[in-house]
Amino acid sequence: MTLGKTDFIDDPAALERHLPGRRIEKVERYGKFMLLRLSATGQAGASENGDAKEASLLVHLGMTGNLAPYAPEQPCAKHTHVWFRLDDGRELRYTDPRRFGRMAYLTGELLATELTAFGADPLLVSAEEFASRIRSRSARIKALLLDQSVLRGIGNIYADESLWRAKIHPARVAAQLSKAQTRTLWRVLQDTLGKAIAARGSSISDFLDAEGRPGEYQRRHRAYGREGQRCFRCAATIRRVIVAGRSSYFCPRCQPAPRSAKAGVKRGRRAGARNA
DNA sequence: CTCGATCCCTGGACGC
DNA sequence: TGCGTCCAGGGATCGA
Numbered sequence: 318m319t320l321g322k323t324d325f326i327d328d329p330a331a332l333e334r335h336l337p338g339r340r341i342e343k344v345e346r347y348g349k350f351m352l353l354r355l356s357a358t359g360q361a362g363a364s365e366n367g368d369a370k371e372a373s374l375l376v377h378l379g380m381t382g383n384l385a386p387y388a389p390e391q392p393c394a395k396h397t398h399v400w401f402r403l404d405d406g407r408e409l410r411y412t413d414p415r416r417f418g419r420m421a422y423l424t425g426e427l428l429a430t431e432l433t434a435f436g437a438d439p440l441l442v443s444a445e446e447f448a449s450r451i452r453s454r455s456a457r458i459k460a461l462l463l464d465q466s467v468l469r470g471i472g473n474i475y476a477d478e479s480l481w482r483a484k485i486h487p488a489r490v491a492a493q494l495s496k497a498q499t500r501t502l503w504r505v506l507q508d509t510l511g512k513a514i515a516a517r518g519s520s521i522s523d524f525l526d527a528e529g530r531p532g533e534y535q536r537r538h539r540a541y542g543r544e545g546q547r548c549f550r551c552a553a554t555i556r557r558v559i560v561a562g563r564s565s566y567f568c569p570r571c572q573p574a575p576r577s578a579k580a581g582v583k584r585g586r587r588a589g590a591r592n593a
Numbered sequence: 594c595t596c597g598a599t600c601c602c603t604g605g606a607c608g609c
Numbered sequence: 610t611g612c613g614t615c616c617a618g619g620g621a622t623c624g625a
Contacts, residue, residue: 379618380617415618417619417620418619465619472619473618563618564617
């Protein structure tokens with residue numbers, strides 16, 4: 318294993334100390350994280366330094382990360398920061414220009430703590446559980462969709478796409494959504510994510526999957542990135558506002574603003590006029 | 594609990 | 610062409 322820049326790695330020394338010789342037993346996904354389950358080494362002294370225990374490598378790709386295997390003679394992409402030499406001769410390379418990703422070698426309780434912090438998987442969560450996680454919350458729905466401890470794995474694109482499909486304004490207070498709206502949002506989240514996964518995701522600038530192929534779902538975006546263009550449903554002009562600190566694209570006709578948000582959501586306006 | 598602000602980082606867009 | 614400036618985004622963190 319070779320490390321380049323390491324400021325996105327929790328404990329680079331732990332990687333160098335504990336990773337060589339391990340086998341990747343399986344790969345799991347927790348929201349936006351990949352979890353590479355590693356074998357115990359069985360080497361002499363392993364029980365003293367902890368290598369006899371099960372361990373995992375947690376990887377987040379951030380905005381621009383990529384983890385993929387290459388033939389060693391393949392030239393390295395710019396901003397490659399980690400090289401894992403595999404026993405079949407290939408190199409697993411981690412590339413991340415912006416280094417918004419994260420890599421961490423974790424065992425035992427540290428790993429358990431990380432995993433329990435995740436919310437429900439939106440693809441598996443029942444309508445009832447989804448509703449129970451939403452209904453008592455006074456935060457705006459967009460903020461909750463992006464909160465990884467409520468639902469894991471939803472990012473800005475799929476939050477906006479789902480809200481457009483459900484005809485819900487991103488600044489609506491979650492607790493004020495009707496039962497029908499909550500149910501609809503649950504349904505369109507699953508549908509949107511399922512279709513996006515089938516299309517290998519959205520390549521806005523440079524996203525490539527582990528096979529080096531771009532996603533196709535950006536061609537089906539109905540809201541995200543479409544400021545100033547016509548709504549596919551009603552032909553009104555798609556707008557962009559900041560909600561929960563993120564760009565939020567929505568149709569002002571299909572997704573009516575909550576009364577309490579009209580002053581606060583306006584561009585640059587001070588949000589002092591919220592309902593009691 | 595929820596909010597906004599700030600920082601991290603680089604490439605791309607834009608203005609001159 | 611080559612600067613400078615601004616911005617995007619996921620998430621951690623801090624103060625209100």
